[in-house]
Amino acid sequence: MNKTSKIALTALVAFPLVFLTSCGGDEPVDEINEDIIEEVIEEVKNESYYQIPSPDEMFGFIKESGLKYNKSALNPIQNVSSYTDPKQQALNFGIYSADLAYTAAFEEYQESIKYFGSIQKLADQIGLSSAFDKMLIERVQNNLNNADSLVSITNTSYFSVVDYLEQNEQGGKLGLIASAGWLETVYIVSNTAKYGKDKAAIERLADQKLTLDNLLAYLEKYAESDADVKEVHGWFKELEATFAGLEEKSTGSGITLKKKEGAKKMVLGGGETIGISEAQFNAIKDKISEIRNNIVKVQA
Amino acid sequence: MKGFTKIYLVAISILILPVVAKAQYCNYFHTSYCTPSEDEMYKPNGQSKSALFSKGQTSELSVIVYKGQDYRFSLCMDENLGSQITFKVYETKKVKVEKVVESKVMEDIYDEDGNPTGEQKEVVTKETKVVEESRKELLYDNSADNYATELEFTVETTRRLTLEISIPDAGGSGKAKGVSQGKGKLMKSSEMGCVGILIEHMTTPKQGFYGTGF
Numbered sequence: 370m371n372k373t374s375k376i377a378l379t380a381l382v383a384f385p386l387v388f389l390t391s392c393g394g395d396e397p398v399d400e401i402n403e404d405i406i407e408e409v410i411e412e413v414k415n416e417s418y419y420q421i422p423s424p425d426e427m428f429g430f431i432k433e434s435g436l437k438y439n440k441s442a443l444n445p446i447q448n449v450s451s452y453t454d455p456k457q458q459a460l461n462f463g464i465y466s467a468d469l470a471y472t473a474a475f476e477e478y479q480e481s482i483k484y485f486g487s488i489q490k491l492a493d494q495i496g497l498s499s500a501f502d503k504m505l506i507e508r509v510q511n512n513l514n515n516a517d518s519l520v521s522i523t524n525t526s527y528f529s530v531v532d533y534l535e536q537n538e539q540g541g542k543l544g545l546i547a548s549a550g551w552l553e554t555v556y557i558v559s560n561t562a563k564y565g566k567d568k569a570a571i572e573r574l575a576d577q578k579l580t581l582d583n584l585l586a587y588l589e590k591y592a593e594s595d596a597d598v599k600e601v602h603g604w605f606k607e608l609e610a611t612f613a614g615l616e617e618k619s620t621g622s623g624i625t626l627k628k629k630e631g632a633k634k635m636v637l638g639g640g641e642t643i644g645i646s647e648a649q650f651n652a653i654k655d656k657i658s659e660i661r662n663n664i665v666k667v668q669a
Numbered sequence: 670m671k672g673f674t675k676i677y678l679v680a681i682s683i684l685i686l687p688v689v690a691k692a693q694y695c696n697y698f699h700t701s702y703c704t705p706s707e708d709e710m711y712k713p714n715g716q717s718k719s720a721l722f723s724k725g726q727t728s729e730l731s732v733i734v735y736k737g738q739d740y741r742f743s744l745c746m747d748e749n750l751g752s753q754i755t756f757k758v759y760e761t762k763k764v765k766v767e768k769v770v771e772s773k774v775m776e777d778i779y780d781e782d783g784n785p786t787g788e789q790k791e792v793v794t795k796e797t798k799v800v801e802e803s804r805k806e807l808l809y810d811n812s813a814d815n816y817a818t819e820l821e822f823t824v825e826t827t828r829r830l831t832l833e834i835s836i837p838d839a840g841g842s843g844k845a846k847g848v849s850q851g852k853g854k855l856m857k858s859s860e861m862g863c864v865g866i867l868i869e870h871m872t873t874p875k876q877g878f879y880g881t882g883f
Binding site for chain 2: 415417418419420423425433524532535536569572579580586620624625626634635636637639640642643
């Protein structure tokens with residue numbers, strides 16, 4: 370596959386739990402004045418968009434760092450039929466989407482197809498079936514043994530949903546899906562990595578303090594108008610309080626983005642790094658597990 | 670509804686249509702028009718984004734870049750927006766700052782015997798509170814780099830960056846021409862265009878000899 374095709378497939382990809390917010394709420398027009406068709410100067414509304422790195426980026430990294438595949442951390446596909454409430458369905462759509470990205474990153478092809486099926490079911494229930502067209506399903510089935518393609522396609526399916534929700538101004542629902550997708554990502558990492566052994570994965574988990582800031586900023590935009598988002602925002606504020614204890618240590622120099630002598634590329638360095646103790650790691654892991662298990666639980 | 674108003678609604682709909690269509694078209698703009706790196710090791714990053722801009726507009730995109738990875742940002746835009754789009758990169762971080770909060774209350778005035786006089790006085794109290802503020806530090810400005818549309822760098826410490834995109838204004842007033850609609854947010858489609866930011870990433874290549882040789 371050439372580079373341009375990869376972009377076309379994958380950029381879509383990647384759970385950009387990207388969350389755009391460009392719904393610029395114009396009020397409905399009932400009566401329109403005759404003098405409106407004229408050239409005038411108007412203020413332009415500026416926008417802020419908050420992006421969340423995709424689960425595939427995280428899973429690609431932890432696979433490279435040597436973390437092993439941990440099937441027990443995933444939400445079993447048998448649970449899918451138990452989710453009947455729309456909020457629960459949207460949240461578990463995010464959970465299963467991250468699980469799919471995880472199985473694809475670790476080349477667990479048979480698991481990937483099962484999780485893709487679960488996502489399809491939930492997509493139908495929450496009105497997102499149009500994002501899963503026949504062609505996409507066929508592509509998944511035809512690429513079961515091709516790691517790169519499968520990762521790209523699973524990402525594409527998620528991005529189709531993101532795109533659909535953005536176009537239809539369903540930012541609240543997208544917020545639920547994105548939050549749960551990110552949460553499942555950190556749940557898998559925190560329940561697989563061992564403090565003291567998997568240094569790179571633990572550091573990456575600590576860095577999620579910054580990602581959580583972006584996620585909260587996105588959710589805040591919808592919390593006032595959507596009760597479900599407001600509730601989820603409350604859960605993540607509790608998680609933020611747990612992350613707040615992580616210490617930011619100075620590297621000894623201010624942050625810079627500049628070219629170092631002899632280097633080909635610029636280097637973003639200096640500033641602070643985020644430290645995490647074993648006790649803090651355990652506290653964060655517990656809080657993540659508490660929220661995640663509340664989402665995936667099946668009523669008896 | 671009066672027929673007269675209906676005609677205006679139809680007219681306005683026709684004016685809006687290109688804008689709406691363009692907004693949706695913008696969704697995949699970066700995948701189609703931003704030039705990807707020729708380095709095969711780069712992978713598209715899910716934080717890439719396209720959006721509809723109007724002349725004079727400034728918008729921000731907040732992204733996370735991780736330690737141990739190389740990133741490449743490339744910009745692309747519709748021709749009608751011009752070629753000198755300003756692209757700035759800031760680090761954004763939350764800092765705790767102490768703030769003195771002043772509050773005023775009206776309190777009753779008492780005489781020497783402790784009885785209320787019926788008059789009141791304003792009492793000002795000051796309290797120091799620790800609040801979180803978001804601070805930005807400029808790291809890169811493409812106007813000092815010949816309006817470059819590409820930026821490539823290695824990340825040594827994970828950061829939350831804000832990418833600020835500003836479209837030059839046709840009139841240079843920081844405002845844009847538009848077709849008013851009451852509160853006025855409808856813009857002429859010729860004054861608008863798509864801007865895309867393609868973000869690519871890869872694991873920072875290790876340099877030098879590695880392993881245990883003999």
